[in-house]
Amino acid sequence: MARRFEELEIWQEARELHRVIWGEFKECREFAFRDQIRRAALSVMNNIAEGFERRTPKDFAHFLDLAKGSCGEVRS
Structure with missing residues (x-):
């Protein structure tokens, strides 16, 4: 199990x-x-990190859902 969000493969890919x-x-x-697409990409990374730091599975899942939404924004 990762001790820091930087160890998460998903965070590394978002970075x-x-x-x-x-x-x-x-x-x-x-x-x-340009600024909107950059902010959305940064939001993916930041939401993964914030969710990890919350340390409860429910909170982490919520922030992963937010990150997924930001990822969709980048793709669109």
Whole structure:
């Protein structure tokens, strides 16, 4: 079992998603769109971390659901 959220494979993948999104939209001139997609990608990573730190399975599941929603926002 992970002791820190950074050890979670899903958090590591979310971090990579954020890194890729940040780089891919670096030159985007549609600033509102760029900022929204970057925030959504960051939200995936942050919700996983916050849920893990809550330490109750119910809270963790809730934050994973929020992360999934943010992931859907990035995909759309």
